[in-house]
Amino acid sequence: MGKQEAKSAYKHFVPPARKVENWHKNFNFVLVESMDDLRGVFKDCVPGKYFMSFDTETTGLDAEELELVGYSFCIDGKTSYYVPVYHFEYSGNLGEESVEFIYNRMVEAKKVFMYNMKFDARVLEYRGYKEHKEDLDKQRWLFVKYDMSKVPYFDVSIPVWLGDTNIKLPSLKWAATHYLGFDMMHFDEVTESTGNFFYLNPSENPDTVFYAASDALCTYLLVPATMKYFSESGFAGKIDNKVLYPLMHYEHEKLWLDTELVNRLMVEITEEVDKCERGVYDALGYQINLNSPAQVSQAFERLGIDTGQRTASGFMKTGMNDLEALPDHIKKQYPALDMFVEYKTLFKLKSSYVSVLQKEADRNGFLRGAYKTQQVPTGRLAAGKDAKNTYFSPINLQALPKPHVSMYDVFDLGDRSLFDKKENIIMGYKFVLSKYEKDENGNKVHVVPDDPSYLGWAEGMNPKNNIRACITPKLYEDSKDGEFIYCAIDYAAQELRIPANLSREPVWVNAFVSGGDVHKSTAISIWGEEKYNKDYRKMAKAANFSILYGAAAQSFADNPMFNMNLTEAEEFYNTYKKALPTLFLWEERLQRRGRREGYVSTYFGRPRRVKGYFDNRNFAFANRTIVNTTVQGTASDLLKYVLCRLWGSVLNNPKYKDDCAWRCTIHDEIQYTIRSSRANEIASVLEDVMRVKLPEWPVVIDIEVSFGHSAGGLFAFFKVVHEDGTWHYEPKLD
Numbered sequence: 006m007g008k009q010e011a012k013s014a015y016k017h018f019v020p021p022a023r024k025v026e027n028w029h030k031n032f033n034f035v036l037v038e039s040m041d042d043l044r045g046v047f048k049d050c051v052p053g054k055y056f057m058s059f060d061t062e063t064t065g066l067d068a069e070e071l072e073l074v075g076y077s078f079c080i081d082g083k084t085s086y087y088v089p090v091y092h093f094e095y096s097g098n099l100g101e102e103s104v105e106f107i108y109n110r111m112v113e114a115k116k117v118f119m120y121n122m123k124f125d126a127r128v129l130e131y132r133g134y135k136e137h138k139e140d141l142d143k144q145r146w147l148f149v150k151y152d153m154s155k156v157p158y159f160d161v162s163i164p165v166w167l168g169d170t171n172i173k174l175p176s177l178k179w180a181a182t183h184y185l186g187f188d189m190m191h192f193d194e195v196t197e198s199t200g201n202f203f204y205l206n207p208s209e210n211p212d213t214v215f216y217a218a219s220d221a222l223c224t225y226l227l228v229p230a231t232m233k234y235f236s237e238s239g240f241a242g243k244i245d246n247k248v249l250y251p252l253m254h255y256e257h258e259k260l261w262l263d264t265e266l267v268n269r270l271m272v273e274i275t276e277e278v279d280k281c282e283r284g285v286y287d288a289l290g291y292q293i294n295l296n297s298p299a300q301v302s303q304a305f306e307r308l309g310i311d312t313g314q315r316t317a318s319g320f321m322k323t324g325m326n327d328l329e330a331l332p333d334h335i336k337k338q339y340p341a342l343d344m345f346v347e348y349k350t351l352f353k354l355k356s357s358y359v360s361v362l363q364k365e366a367d368r369n370g371f372l373r374g375a376y377k378t379q380q381v382p383t384g385r386l387a388a389g390k391d392a393k394n395t396y397f398s399p400i401n402l403q404a405l406p407k408p409h410v411s412m413y414d415v416f417d418l419g420d421r422s423l424f425d426k427k428e429n430i431i432m433g434y435k436f437v438l439s440k441y442e443k444d445e446n447g448n449k450v451h452v453v454p455d456d457p458s459y460l461g462w463a464e465g466m467n468p469k470n471n472i473r474a475c476i477t478p479k480l481y482e483d484s485k486d487g488e489f490i491y492c493a494i495d496y497a498a499q500e501l502r503i504p505a506n507l508s509r510e511p512v513w514v515n516a517f518v519s520g521g522d523v524h525k526s527t528a529i530s531i532w533g534e535e536k537y538n539k540d541y542r543k544m545a546k547a548a549n550f551s552i553l554y555g556a557a558a559q560s561f562a563d564n565p566m567f568n569m570n571l572t573e574a575e576e577f578y579n580t581y582k583k584a585l586p587t588l589f590l591w592e593e594r595l596q597r598r599g600r601r602e603g604y605v606s607t608y609f610g611r612p613r614r615v616k617g618y619f620d621n622r623n624f625a626f627a628n629r630t631i632v633n634t635t636v637q638g639t640a641s642d643l644l645k646y647v648l649c650r651l652w653g654s655v656l657n658n659p660k661y662k663d664d665c666a667w668r669c670t671i672h673d674e675i676q677y678t679i680r681s682s683r684a685n686e687i688a689s690v691l692e693d694v695m696r697v698k699l700p701e702w703p704v705v706i707d708i709e710v711s712f713g714h715s716a717g718g719l720f721a722f723f724k725v726v727h728e729d730g731t732w733h734y735e736p737k738l739d
Contacts, residue, residue, distance in 0.1 A: 014621050018169040018603070018614035019234075022186035033084040034218040036207050038097050043106060046086060052113040055080055058161075058225035059107070059117055061125045062217050064203045066394040068131045069138075074203050076107060077221035085222035087214045093204045104132065108151045115157065120177045120224045122160035123253045126153040143481065146257040147662060154250055161227045163245045164235035166379040169614045174379045181223040184230045189223060190216045239610025241642045245378060248645040251652035252376055255667040256397070259371035261479040263715070267359070267366045274355045274470060281348035288341035295348055298323060308339055325349060351470075354406060358472050361400045366475075370482065372398040374669050383634050384611050384641035386670060402669045408471040408717050412439040412451070415736050416458040424487045424681040426714040431490065432684065434736050436465060436720060461738040465720050466713075473717030478678045480666055486714075490681045492688055493711045493719055494695055495674035496640070498523065501549055503636050506702040507608060508591035512584070517704040524549060530584035531577075548581050553592065554636075555629035592632055599631040607638035640673060643706060647695050651675075654694050661687060668716070676716060684712065685733055689724065710734065 037043050057080045065071040074092060079085040088107065091098050108129060111117045119125050132150035134141060141148060165180040166172070181187040192202075195216040199205055205213040235242045286292045289308075293300040302320040305312075312331060314322035328346055336342050365372055375397035380387035388403040416435040423433040430436075439462055440452040451462070468474065478484075478491035496502075501523055505513035516526035528545035529537050544567060551560060561567045562574035569577060582589050599605040603616030613634040618627035648670075655661045664680035665687050675695065679687045688710055697706040712734070713719035721737040 014623075015171060015617045016620075017172060017183070018616060019183070021183045022230075024182075024188070025186040028185075028187045029215065029219065032222055034215045034222075035084060035086045036097075036214045037086050037088045037099070037103075038208075040099060040102060040106070043086075043088060043099065043103060046080070047110055050080065050110070050113075053115055055114055056116050056118065056225075056228075057110065057114050058085075058221045059111060059119055059125065060217070060220040060224060061128045062202050063128060064201060066124075066391075067396040068127045069134055069396060071128065072203065073104065073128055073132070075207070075217060076104075077217045078107065079218075079221040079225040082222070082225050085218035085225075087207065087217045089207050091203075092207060095206050095208070097208060101132075104129070104151070108156075111156045111158075117156050117158050118161050118224050118228055119158055120161050120180075120220070120227075122158050122162075122249050123256070126156075126158065126250065127253055129153060145259075145480070145666065146254065147657070158246075158250070159228075160246055160249055161224050161231070162379060163242060164231035164233075165227060167234040167238050167242055167245075167612060168231055170379075170382045170384065170612070171614055171617070174377060177220060177223060180227055180231075185223065185226055187223060189219055192216070234612070237610070238606075238612060241384065241607055241609040241611035241638075244609070244642060244645045244649065245384070245611075248378065248648050251648055251656070252378070254652070254657070255648070256374060256376060258667050259369075259373055260402075260668055260716075261371045261477045261482065261484075262362060262366045263475050263477050264366040264370065267362045267475050270470070270472070270475065271355070271359050271363050274351055274359055277470075278348065278351045278355055281344055281351060284344040285341055285348055288339075288344055295345065296352070301345070305339075305341070308341065310335065310339060310342065354470060354472070358400070358405065361398070362472070362475055365398050365400070369398075372400065372402065372476070374398065374400075374402040376670070378645075381641075382613055382630075383638040384607070384645075385637060385672070386641070386644070388669070388671075403671045405472050405716075407466075408473060409467040409469070411465055411467040412462045412739065413437060413465040413720070414439050414454050415460045415463050415738065416454075416456060417460050418458065421685065421733055422682070424490060424684075426486045429714065429718070431712050431714070431720065431736075432722075432734055434460075436463065436736075438465075438468075460736070463720055463736050463738050466717050468717075471717040474715045476668070476716035478714065480678050480680075487681060489678045490684050491668070491713045491715055491719065492677045492679050492684070492691070493674055493713075493716075494677070494688075494691055494708050495711075496695075497707045497709045499640050499673050499706060500554075500636060502704050502706050503608075503639050504553060504588065504591070505704045506699075507635065507639070508588045509703070510585050510588035510591070513588070514703050527581075527584065531580055544577075545581075548577075552578065552581055553588065554633050555625075595635055596628045596631050599627070605631045605634050607635060607642055609639065609642040611638050611642060613638060643697055644670070644673065644675075647675075647697065650694050651691075655687070655690060661690070665691070688712075688734065689732060692724065 057078050059076065059078050061076045062074045063071040064074060073090050075087060075089045077085060077087045088103050089095060089098050090100060090103055129151040130149035130153055162175065165175050165184065178189045178191065181189050190212065195212045196202055196205070207213045282295060285295060289304055293304050295301060299320050301323045305323060306321055312322055312327040314327050316322055325346065328342060331342070373396065374388050375391040375394070377387040377389060380389065389401050390399045391397045392399060413436040416437070418430065418433045418435055421433045423430050428435060441449045442452055444450045478489040480489050501513060502517060505517055512526050512530050513523055516523040524542050524546040525537070527549055528541040531545060532541050547564070547566060558571065558575040558578040561577060562569055562571045567574065567577070595605060599615050600619055604612045604614045606612050613630065615627045615630055618630065655665055656667055664683050666678045668676040668678055677691065692708055692710060695708050709721060711719040711721050722734040723737055724732050725735050726732045
């Protein structure tokens with residue numbers, strides 16, 4: 006059974022609650038009709054002693070466009086209240102006074118339960134946005150109307166999700182049905198006659214009050230129903246909740262686009278797509294719809310090509326993976342294949358990315374990413390688009406294609422204060438695309454510059470079709486070129502450092518602690534020091550990043566790098582595992598425990614349910630999931646922890662917040678904008694905050710730093726500390 010089959014056959018770890026008929030008859034749903042009535046609800050509440058749930062009703066989802074229509078709350082799990090703030094032509098609206106009142110009650114509460122906290126918190130913090138848009142935009146939303154960081158919030162969707170993280174982003178309606186047995190009223194049912202909650206009259210339409218107030222009630226009741234899943238998750242559950250407030254502010258940040266570059270890319274890629282399309286037609290001898298799988302399948306079959314895969318309707322599969330898996334001699338025999346693959350690659354680049362960037366550049370001039378914390382079973386942040394909410398850009402920032410690698414010649418200009426986008430100068434180092442010429446054998450040879458300032462060459466990003474280069478380091482719309490620099494800090498070999506800490510495999514631990522080369526150490530453990538060479542290191546590196554996470558001998562037999570038949574690959578696979586015995590004993594213990602207990606936990610406590618996979622006898626997938634979750638889930642917990650540290654130490658710190666800002670996160674990398682004149686200082690602070698050293702872990706979770714004039718123009722740097730304690734950054738040379 007494959008991955009998709011395993012997921013489709015999966016049953017929730019927590020059995021669904023028995024359905025409660027007419028559940029609403031056991032509770033009270035009250036319309037608050039005056040400020041005196043509202044104050045009366047809280048008259049016996051002692052500050053710091055009461056719990057409450059809270060939910061908003063709005064005219065839409067976009068925080069810059071919506072209006073707050075009303076809110077609901079519950080403080081005892083029996084009666085839930087709806088407060089009308091501003092309904093159309095309704096005389097009972099309680100207005101801003103009621104919003105300020107409930108905010109103060111939330112600040113005083115022991116805990117405030119919300120479902121999807123980021124949305125409701127953003128609604129309150131954005132109060133008054135339209136009236137002060139110009140001034141607030143200049144402050145990048147570091148000023149808020151109602152400061153939700155003062156509210157002791159708890160997002161109830163977290164324990165609901167922790168019950169089984171294999172279920173993506175459970176809605177409140179789903180959670181109420183599954184955990185409480187309540188079938189809640191749906192939004193479309195209550196707004197059927199008006200289309201918008203704003204136009205409903207709460208005093209004339211009882212469904213208005215019931216619908217809104219039941220959200221707060223069910224949020225309140227879900228706490229005791231799911232709290233055990235939060236408790237068992239330990240630190241991971243706590244950090245899931247704590248990260249929401251800083252993450253909400255990170256989402257506010259605008260990634261300003263280079264509109265001129267976006268438009269130029271569109272023209273260039275359109276020309277390339279058209280050229281590839283004509284090339285395929287010429288190779289085939291006739292025209293077809295290159296985006297029709299059926300027509301492409303028929304055309305390739307006429308040529309004699311067979312991918313060996315068929316769709317349910319009988320057509321040959323011609324997806325990118327199917328075509329790229331064909332033998333090299335087949336690809337060389339049929340030029341239409343390579344041209345078609347290139348066409349599809351460029352067409353996707355144009356339709357999925359460049360066209361979206363162009364629309365966003367025209368609409369706003371910037372991108373804004375939406376981050377989901379309950380999408381990936383391991384706990385990793387997902388950055389998918391939110392199609393229903395125009396506040397966010399319709400693009401997945403984490404999926405922006407990486408540009409190809411190019412080599413650059415590096416020159417030291419001596420002055421560390423020099424930054425110039427046009428000349429590609431960063432901290433006094435100039436980066437120029439390397440030049441090549443052919444030798445007498447026709448081989449490309451790097452032309453070494455004859456310049457005393459030349460240092461060597463460094464790996465960089467190819468400017469051709471470089472989508473990421475469209476994202477600029479501007480902090481404000483009117484920032485000048487060179488005023489800010491782009492910075493990316495990612496975790497180095499996290500997939501190896503974490504299992505080294507958890508397993509205590511001496512080959513890996515000793516290599517990391519001594520500052521040695523973990524891949525070289527692995528190769529020596531496999532083949533011996535006397536046989537070691539760079540080719541063996543490459544093979545060990547490929548194995549290090551794959552075998553632990555489920556790769557089998559067949560994977561190495563299929564990989565041209567290894568040049569092995571299946572028998573040789575099986576021998577290599579077994580030798581590799583024998584060379585790292587402690588690591589694989591740890592893996593086996595994890596898998597036995599996961600099968601016995603039905604779940605696996607990250608180092609910090611986040612559970613991943615695997616019982617359903619074992620029950621369906623999908624043992625291979627379950628075992629891979631156990632190891633992958635332990636490592637990647639631990640990495641995700643660490644990232645969320647670091648995001649919280651960054652907020653307090655740097656990104657919301659008055660000392661830095663006007664000179665440093667979040668841009669985005671891509672898996673184990675966080676990107677920033679830094680004021681160029683403070684880049685040396687602030688990058689060092691960011692390094693210290695992001696580097697993780699736990700007392701009980703022998704291996705540091707270390708980082709690597711890159712700088713550039715765009716997200717697609719980054720170069721790796723390293724920190725050089727001087728005898729007097731000062732430091733500067735130098736480019737990493739190849």
